[in-house]
Amino acid sequence: DAKTTQPNSMESNEEEPVHLPCNHSTISGTDYIHWYRQLPSQGPEYVIHGLTSNVNNRMASLAIAEDRKSSTLILHRATLRDAAVYYCILRDVYDGNKLVFGAGTILRVKS
Amino acid sequence: DTEVTQTPKHLVMGMTNKKSLKCEQHMGHRAMYWYKQKAKKPPELMFVYSYEKLSINESVPSRFSPECPNSSLLNLHLHALQPEDSALYLCASSQLRADTQYFGPGTRLTVL
Numbered sequence: 001d002a003k004t005t006q007p008n009s010m011e012s013n014e015e016e017p018v019h020l021p022c023n024h025s026t027i028s029g030t031d032y033i034h035w036y037r038q039l040p041s042q043g044p045e046y047v048i049h050g051l052t053s054n055v056n057n058r059m060a061s062l063a064i065a066e067d068r069k070s071s072t073l074i075l076h077r078a079t080l081r082d083a084a085v086y087y088c089i090l091r092d093v094y095d096g097n098k099l100v101f102g103a104g105t106i107l108r109v110k111s
Numbered sequence: 112d113t114e115v116t117q118t119p120k121h122l123v124m125g126m127t128n129k130k131s132l133k134c135e136q137h138m139g140h141r142a143m144y145w146y147k148q149k150a151k152k153p154p155e156l157m158f159v160y161s162y163e164k165l166s167i168n169e170s171v172p173s174r175f176s177p178e179c180p181n182s183s184l185l186n187l188h189l190h191a192l193q194p195e196d197s198a199l200y201l202c203a204s205s206q207l208r209a210d211t212q213y214f215g216p217g218t219r220l221t222v223l
Contacts, residue, residue, distance in 0.1 A: 043115075043201050043214030044154060087153065096167055097209045101153035 009106040020073040022088030031090040115215035134185040134202030146201040
């Protein structure tokens with residue numbers, strides 16, 4: 001079962017930063033926090049992942065709370081191409097590393 | 112090349128038909144996956160193959176039969192499906208099971 005809670009939808013203006021929250025209050029010590037997104041009519045694509053420390057890559061940043069019970073995906077400058085469903089997923093190394101997708105957040109970007 | 116290809120893109124079949132979905136990757140990945148995604152729902156894991164052996168079957172009905180003939184190819188054989196099996200079927204691959212998964216665009220299946 002999905003172990004994360006995300007808002008159903010969010011809206012952002014183009015060229016502005018977007019902060020997508022995720023709650024995972026039952027996270028275990030072996031859970032990695034992964035983010036994938038699914039653009040319209042495409043398969044999901046990997047965005048970023050982390051365990052305890054904040055992470056940056058060319059697509060986004062991941063801020064992880066000190067107690068690991070929540071995290072935030074940060075898109076620094078949203079573009080129309082970033083409109084997608086964003087999934088926050090806990091991946092447990094002791095549960096076959098399965099990706100168990102929750103409902104996700106629909107991100108709409110306005111021009 | 113980080114591409115996973117899936118054929119066909121669309122498939123319409125009757126409940127008595129037998130058909131197959133195909134997935135291919137040439138990234139040298141040793142783990143491959145099938146997911147099912149109903150409209151406006153998240154993907155659900157069906158099967159996981161690791162080194163061409165089935166390692167996870169998420170209690171999928173036997174009318175879905177996966178096959179991994181080699182490290183680059185994954186098939187999903189379909190037989191006697193029901194209309195409620197209509198969905199987008201996604202294939203993914205990863206270097207190993209703990210690694211990032213790369214998804215194909217999916218096959219949209221309609222069962223009449």
